[in-house]
Amino acid sequence: MTMLNNVAVVVCDELSAFELGVLCEAFGTDRAKDGFPRYDFAVCSPGGRPVTTKHGFTVQPSHDLDRVEFADLVAVPAIPWAHVPEEVLAQLRKAHERGARVMSVCSGAFVLGQAGLLDGRACTTHWMYADELQRMFPTARVDPNVLYVEDDGVLTSAGTAAGVDLCLYVVRQEHGSAIANKLARRMVVPPHRDGGQAQFVQTPVPISRSDSLEPLLSWMMEHLDEEHTVEDLARRAHMSPRSFARHFRSETGTTPHRWLIGQRILLAQQLLEEGDEPIEAIAARCGFGSAATLRHHFARWRGTTPQAFRSSFRGRRAA
DNA sequence: ACCACTCCCCGCCAAT
DNA sequence: CCATTGGCGGGGAGTG
Numbered sequence: 001m002t003m004l005n006n007v008a009v010v011v012c013d014e015l016s017a018f019e020l021g022v023l024c025e026a027f028g029t030d031r032a033k034d035g036f037p038r039y040d041f042a043v044c045s046p047g048g049r050p051v052t053t054k055h056g057f058t059v060q061p062s063h064d065l066d067r068v069e070f071a072d073l074v075a076v077p078a079i080p081w082a083h084v085p086e087e088v089l090a091q092l093r094k095a096h097e098r099g100a101r102v103m104s105v106c107s108g109a110f111v112l113g114q115a116g117l118l119d120g121r122a123c124t125t126h127w128m129y130a131d132e133l134q135r136m137f138p139t140a141r142v143d144p145n146v147l148y149v150e151d152d153g154v155l156t157s158a159g160t161a162a163g164v165d166l167c168l169y170v171v172r173q174e175h176g177s178a179i180a181n182k183l184a185r186r187m188v189v190p191p192h193r194d195g196g197q198a199q200f201v202q203t204p205v206p207i208s209r210s211d212s213l214e215p216l217l218s219w220m221m222e223h224l225d226e227e228h229t230v231e232d233l234a235r236r237a238h239m240s241p242r243s244f245a246r247h248f249r250s251e252t253g254t255t256p257h258r259w260l261i262g263q264r265i266l267l268a269q270q271l272l273e274e275g276d277e278p279i280e281a282i283a284a285r286c287g288f289g290s291a292a293t294l295r296h297h298f299a300r301w302r303g304t305t306p307q308a309f310r311s312s313f314r315g316r317r318a319a
Numbered sequence: 320a321c322c323a324c325t326c327c328c329c330g331c332c333a334a335t
Numbered sequence: 336c337c338a339t340t341g342g343c344g345g346g347g348a349g350t351g
Contacts, residue, residue, distance in 0.1 A: 230327070242341045245328070257327055257349085293350065 004174040006040045008071035012079045013052045019077035019105040026167035042067045074102045081110035089115040103155035105163035113137040121151040126159040148195045158199045165193045177270035194262045197253045224287045265301045272310040
């Protein structure tokens with residue numbers, strides 16, 4: 001995998017500004033003086049012509065579609081898919097064929113579908129459109145229950161805000177947890193949302209409410225190395241275990257134990273990237289009872305072993 | 320790769 | 336009547 005440094009966003013008429021904005025914020029803002037990577041970033045349209053938005057103003061892109069050929073990452077925000085020009089679809093196909101990654105936000109998945117990039121692949125979109133996406137592209141494996149998913153260089157994400165999560169996922173892969181967490185902090189979004197998490201959450205971007213579980217979640221993050229039972233956690237939240245489980249799911253989209261494991265894996269990943277501690281020690285610091293348990297979950301959640309992850313991350317940095 | 324043991328999770332239902 | 340709570344049981348996942 002080559003280091004990400006060139007990003008192209010493809011836009012057409014009736015564009016949604018927020019989805020474009022998410023991509024601009026993540027990849028098109030120069031934060032180099034604060035230690036962030038800088039990308040060669042371009043918004044492209046057919047012929048470089050202005051495109052309309054759904055909000056009554058127009059956008060003047062900086063480039064035409066030829067620019068897409070230089071990108072390592074090609075992103076498609078939400079645009080109506082009915083009349084996307086064939087030349088756009090062709091560029092997306094070419095990009096994927098030469099090994100660039102192709103991502104979409106929200107209904108942008110339909111554009112990838114029309115380009116044939118979803119055939120046989122796991123993908124997602126906003127839950128409102130999931131059925132329609134599945135009908136239009138029968139061989140796609142649409143999962144309406146995740147925030148984002150990557151399959152063979154094709155990345156799709158659910159409604160608007162999940163696009164932020166997908167961008168952070170890409171940054172985490174490319175530059176590591178430290179940068180990704182810092183970017184999340186800068187954008188004031190939670191760094192801790194895994195792709196497999198449910199779309200149906202009460203507060204996608206958790207607002208601090210007095211009865212929110214957020215203080216408990218923060219506390220758990222600070223104490224990942226300790227053991228936690230749901231009975232324990234429920235007591236801490238002043239609830240019965242049953243009610244706690246229900247509130248936990250409605251706020252986070254997952255269950256207490258799965259959330260814990262997800263956070264532990266995230267921490268383990270960061271420690272593997274940054275230090276040279278033995279796996280055994282990392283397992284202990286993350287709250288896994290043994291290195292074997294860490295390996296077990298790492299395989300399930302990341303698809304590799306901790307060792308392999310560490311060396312591939314090192315290799316990518318050196319390159 | 321397996322096994323035994325524990326704990327989690329979720330549908331169900333009655334109580335509030 | 337509806338919404339929320341919380342206890343129960345069993346299938347299943349995590350753990351060592």
